[in-house]
Amino acid sequence: xxxxxPSIPKGTRDFSPIEMERRNYIFDTIKGVFRLFGFNQxxxxxxxxxxxxxxxxxxxxxxLLFKILNSGDFLKNVDNSLWENKELGPLTTKxxxxxxxxxxxxxxxxxxxxxxxxxxxxxxxxxxxxxWRADRPQKGRYREFYQCDxxxxxxxxxxxxxxxxxxxxxxxxxxxxxxxxxxxxRKILAGIxxxxxxxxxxxxxxxxxxxxxxxxxxxxxxxLKERGLSHNSINKLKxxxxxxxxxxxxxxxxxxxxxxxxxxxKGISEIEKVLSISENIxxxxxxxxxxxxxxxxxxxxxxIIEVKARxxxxxxxxxxxxxxxxxxxxxxxxxxxxxxxFGADRIYDVMNMLDLYPAESQAHNEILFVNFxxxxxxxxxxxMKKLRNAGLTCEIYPDAVKLKKxxxxxxxxxxxxxxxxxxxxxxxxxxxxxxxxNSSQNKYTLEELIEKLAK
Numbered sequence: 001x002x003x004x005x006p007s008i009p010k011g012t013r014d015f016s017p018i019e020m021e022r023r024n025y026i027f028d029t030i031k032g033v034f035r036l037f038g039f040n041q042x043x044x045x046x047x048x049x050x051x052x053x054x055x056x057x058x059x060x061x062x063x064l065l066f067k068i069l070n071s072g073d074f075l076k077n078v079d080n081s082l083w084e085n086k087e088l089g090p091l092t093t094k095x096x097x098x099x100x101x102x103x104x105x106x107x108x109x110x111x112x113x114x115x116x117x118x119x120x121x122x123x124x125x126x127x128x129x130x131x132w133r134a135d136r137p138q139k140g141r142y143r144e145f146y147q148c149d150x151x152x153x154x155x156x157x158x159x160x161x162x163x164x165x166x167x168x169x170x171x172x173x174x175x176x177x178x179x180x181x182x183x184x185x186r187k188i189l190a191g192i193x194x195x196x197x198x199x200x201x202x203x204x205x206x207x208x209x210x211x212x213x214x215x216x217x218x219x220x221x222x223x224l225k226e227r228g229l230s231h232n233s234i235n236k237l238k239x240x241x242x243x244x245x246x247x248x249x250x251x252x253x254x255x256x257x258x259x260x261x262x263x264x265x266k267g268i269s270e271i272e273k274v275l276s277i278s279e280n281i282x283x284x285x286x287x288x289x290x291x292x293x294x295x296x297x298x299x300x301x302x303x304i305i306e307v308k309a310r311x312x313x314x315x316x317x318x319x320x321x322x323x324x325x326x327x328x329x330x331x332x333x334x335x336x337x338x339x340x341x342f343g344a345d346r347i348y349d350v351m352n353m354l355d356l357y358p359a360e361s362q363a364h365n366e367i368l369f370v371n372f373x374x375x376x377x378x379x380x381x382x383x384m385k386k387l388r389n390a391g392l393t394c395e396i397y398p399d400a401v402k403l404k405k406x407x408x409x410x411x412x413x414x415x416x417x418x419x420x421x422x423x424x425x426x427x428x429x430x431x432x433x434x435x436x437x438n439s440s441q442n443k444y445t446l447e448e449l450i451e452k453l454a455k
Contacts, residue, residue, distance in 0.1 A: 011135065011143030018414075022357050023348055026175065027128055030148045030342055033171045034126040037163060039150050042125050044107040050092075050099045056106045056329065058298045060207060064133045066143075067096040100132040104149040105299070105326070105339060112153055113330040121154030121335075128344075140314045140346050151339030153327075160338045161274045161303045161322070162281070168307055168318055168340060169283045175347065176356040178310040179317070180286040184293035185271045186300050186321070188254065191264015192291075195257060196236040198229055205229070206294035209241065213315075217241065240291060247275055247289045254291070267302070274303060286310075299323045305340060309350045317346045366453055367417040367433070368410045369396040370403060380421050383431065383446060392453045394419075410436055417453075 008014065015023060034041075053065055074095040101107050104127050112119060128148045135141055150167060152160040165181060172179045186206075193202045204227040208220050215223075217238070224234050240257060243250050251272055258264030271289065278287055285307075295304045302322030309317055320340030327335045351357060367387070369380045380396050387394045397406045410418050420432040430443045433452075444452060 009143065011137035011141075013142070013144075022351065023344070025357060026344055026347055026351065027146075027148065029174050030171055030344070031126070031128065033167055033174065034148075034150055036170070037124075037150070037167050039124045039126040042108075042111065042127055043129060044101070044104070044111055044127070046100060046130070047098050048101050048107055048110070050097055052110050052330075053099050053102060053106060056299060056326075057102055058203060058207060061102060064135055065102055066100040066132045066134050067092060068098045068100070069096055070098075102133055103131050104129060104147050104341065105151070105323070108149070108151060108153075108339075109323075109326040109337075110330055112335070113327050113332045116332060119154075122160075123153050124151070125153070126150045140349060142345055145346075146344035148342040148344050149339055151337055153337030153339075154335055156324070156336040158270060158273050158303075159277075161305075162277045164320065164338065164340050165274070165278045165283070165287070165305070166281060168305070169285045171342065172307070173284045175351065177317075177347070177350055177354070178285075179307050180288055180310060181283070182288050182290040182293050182306045182308065183271060183275065184290055184304050185267035185302055186304060187263050187267025187270065187302060188258065188291065189267075189294060191258040191261035191267060192237065192240055194261045194264065196233045196240075198233045201227070201229060203298060205237070209292055210294040212241070212292050243291050247279075247287070250289045250291065251275075270302060295319055295321055299326045301325070303338065312350045312353050314346055314350060316343070317350060318342045366393045366415070367395075367419050368406070368413070368415045369394065369419045369421060370406050371397040371400045372422050373400045376421055376423070376426065379426055380419075383419075383421065386446060387450065387453070390450050390454065392450065407434075407436075419449075 031041075047068065050065070050067065054062055057064075108125065108127065112123065126149060128146065130144055130146050132144050135143060137143060150164065152163070168179075168181060189206055190199075190202050193199050193205055198205065205224065208223040208227060211223070212220050221234050221238070224237070225231070229237075243253050245253070251268060254268050255265070258268060275287065275289065290306075293304055293306055295306065300321040301324040304321035305319060306316045307318035318340055320338070322336065322338040324336045325333060326337065327333070369384065371377055371380075377396060377400075384394050384396065397409060407418060416436055418434040418436060420434065422432075425432055425443075428443075430445060431449055432441055432443055433449065434441045
């Protein structure tokens with residue numbers, strides 16, 4: 001009989017206690033900055049109706065949605081011809097009504113519309129939850145991962161973009177990751193599509209050029225050709241994507257290229273203002289106007305943002321942008337919003353590669369009490385109650401085994417101190433404490449021990 005070997009799906013991960021301490025350090029850091037900037041937390045369900053999700057992420061995104069089979073006999077109302085002819089579109093709508101969320105932005109738009117009477121606009125929300133994508137797993141790309149989102153909805157002020165850029169800068173400064181913040185504007189991309197003679201192909205262009213960092217310009221040009229762009233249009237686009245110089249030089253070049261595009265000119269004006277204010281504030285991160293930045297999600301309409309780590313080769317670790325009418329698809333028109341999303345799992349990988357965690361982020365209890373038996377343990381439980389009341393972490397080894405084994409457990413768990421409360425210590429009303437780092441031992445009263453650990 002074959003032995004079953006347990007496993008998890010590709011693109012997912014288990015996390016040990018130490019790894020969770022590190023991840024929580026990241027989450028707590030990001031959450032602290034969200035609150036510092038005045039954002040309020042919400043949560044939405046892991047499962048959404050497919051009618052909420054489909055068509056919001058473009059053709060590529062729809063393919064990556066995890067769909068959930070209807071409960072019971074999901075083939076009950078399916079015409080056999082759909083199954084036999086593999087008509088996947090109509091078949092999917094018959095056998096699956098729900099899916100795992102692809103991101104947090106579309107569920108947030110649905111939340112805003114559903115709860116519009118309870119919300120004070122502009123509404124500043126943050127959300128830290130997992131999302132799922134049926135993507136091909138690779139370095140830095142997972143099928144289940146956490147997003148940490150911050151959005152401002154109900155205002156079209158460009159000051160909101162500036163606030164989010166500052167927020168990004170603060171988070172990565174606290175985490176110790178050196179970054180570059182890349183900016184572009186979908187109106188600039190729309191203007192470029194006009195100028196090269198392909199005004200109706202904006203989606204095709206953005207989906208393709210969004211892959212430049214992954215597949216290179218030559219492959220992007222091949223994809224643009226496959227998507228129906230003419231040879232002449234592709235040749236016009238190529239030099240625009242390679243504009244060089246500092247941010248001011250690039251803006252001036254774009255002004256010349258897009259002088260006949262009203263939409264493109266408006267996009268340049270918007271990004272010029274955001275860059276000017278952001279650079280005037282003084283950021284620790286570099287800030288870079290990148291004309292090739294597209295972020296191939298259909299709902300972006302203005303500023304788009306992407307963050308790269310300077311010291312590690314990995315995909316973007318934060319991204320976002322402005323969406324002028326995402327809530328319109330759910331019946332609430334003309335509500336502009338802008339948001340960003342921190343990719344917690346990629347940030348976690350970057351932190352591991354650069355070893356940026358502070359020592360206190362390692363998982364450990366403060367003190368372990370040796371178990372000498374039932375009589376001594378009764379005293380220890382009373383001591384531990386007082387330590388915990390003082391906010392100190394502690395535990396007792398569950399079994400009265402040899403001292404060597406209990407000390408090995410403390411060492412493996414990275415516990416700082418081991419406390420010994422035997423018959424002599426109970427008589428003297430003292431606690432012997434062994435420092436696991438230097439093997440020194442000292443005696444303390446309970447009050448002295450609390451004072452020592454509190455320091």
